[in-house]
Amino acid sequence: MPAPPCAVCHAARAALRRPRSGQALCGPCFCAAFEAEVLHTVLAGSLLPPGAVVAVGASGGKDSTVLAHVLRELAPRLGISLQLVAVDEGIGGYRDAALAAVRRQAARWELPLTVVAYADLFGGWTMDAVARSTAGSGRSRACCTFCGVLRRRALEEGARLVRATHIVTGHNADDMAETVLMNFLRGDTGRLARGGGLGSPGEGGALPRCRPLQLASQKEVVLYAHFRRLDYFSEECVYAPEAFRAHARDLLKSLEAARPSVVLDLVHSAEHLALAPTAQPPPPGACTRCGALASRSLCQACALLDGLDRGRPRLAIGKGRRGLDEGAPRARAQPPPAAVLPDF
Numbered sequence: 001m002p003a004p005p006c007a008v009c010h011a012a013r014a015a016l017r018r019p020r021s022g023q024a025l026c027g028p029c030f031c032a033a034f035e036a037e038v039l040h041t042v043l044a045g046s047l048l049p050p051g052a053v054v055a056v057g058a059s060g061g062k063d064s065t066v067l068a069h070v071l072r073e074l075a076p077r078l079g080i081s082l083q084l085v086a087v088d089e090g091i092g093g094y095r096d097a098a099l100a101a102v103r104r105q106a107a108r109w110e111l112p113l114t115v116v117a118y119a120d121l122f123g124g125w126t127m128d129a130v131a132r133s134t135a136g137s138g139r140s141r142a143c144c145t146f147c148g149v150l151r152r153r154a155l156e157e158g159a160r161l162v163r164a165t166h167i168v169t170g171h172n173a174d175d176m177a178e179t180v181l182m183n184f185l186r187g188d189t190g191r192l193a194r195g196g197g198l199g200s201p202g203e204g205g206a207l208p209r210c211r212p213l214q215l216a217s218q219k220e221v222v223l224y225a226h227f228r229r230l231d232y233f234s235e236e237c238v239y240a241p242e243a244f245r246a247h248a249r250d251l252l253k254s255l256e257a258a259r260p261s262v263v264l265d266l267v268h269s270a271e272h273l274a275l276a277p278t279a280q281p282p283p284p285g286a287c288t289r290c291g292a293l294a295s296r297s298l299c300q301a302c303a304l305l306d307g308l309d310r311g312r313p314r315l316a317i318g319k320g321r322r323g324l325d326e327g328a329p330r331a332r333a334q335p336p337p338a339a340v341l342p343d344f
């Protein structure tokens, strides 16, 4: 049976059905609709004001590739300028190839690119070194948590280097729903409280961050990349299979089969979640070491690096940070407190 005509232009044959609405569209009309929806997200949420210098977290993967491409299309209408900022986490056999994709994008789209490396920013620590230092202890499963904390800091540093006023990342609706699900499963009320909305306004001197693709489904991101013929890097990080996120992703897929709206429902439920006062995280202050936003005496990145330097990475994040906040270094022989490192 021939494909139906495109529901928008009625001229071309439809090339896809939109996963959520079932609308049959041709490739160009789908791409135009996708871009219009991202524009609406940005304008409705006042995410990127005219004049903003926007640092795009560019990983070379599909999401940030699509984000950079869409924002480049929308930049004249939004009155913003773009800078690509890529973080080299020091993951052998993975990040080099991804960075090559980012370099090709920057050249093709004539966008300035800045690369910042963990090794330069964090006293020589690379993700491979972190993984080695935590291997054999069961803590290597937490690589994604370690990496997420350091990457957030690195992206902030890179954005400041290029004098950006805003940071954007390519998280899509599926990424956000997985995060909400993981936070629920871990009972992490602090993160649930922070997880809603399309971004953070930039408290405590941090640059405002947002996720313009947060309402776009992963399937549509892939379709957009396909119809715009975008060149991106599609391999999974070598440490990702160990992460808890992989379980959340599987669970979400089964839930989606039973209830197709579950991804957006989860994203919206996090936006509207009201926490009891006792469940709310402590008010943010400044890290005593680097001055960044922190809810304890050390920010997450400094706590993590401190733990790694002392050979006690387990103390670094989350429920096991009590010792660090007391300030006094512990003897290595002391047994670590029973703490669980959540991963992103």
Ligand SMILES: Nc1ncnc2c1ncn2[C@@H]1O[C@H](COP(=O)(O)OP(=O)(O)OP(=O)(O)O)[C@@H](O)[C@H]1O
Residues within 6 Å of the ligand: 056, 057, 058, 059, 060, 061, 062, 063, 064, 065, 085, 086, 087, 088, 089, 151, 155, 168, 169, 170, 171, 172, 175
């Ligand atoms: N190495 C990096 N350098 C710069 N930004 C990054 C890097 N890694 C991730 N990001 C930013 O964080 C977002 C989420 O990354 P993550 O790896 O969690 O998800 P993803 O769905 O695989 O994203 P992508 O497809 O863009 O790689 C990315 O879209 C990108 O904007």
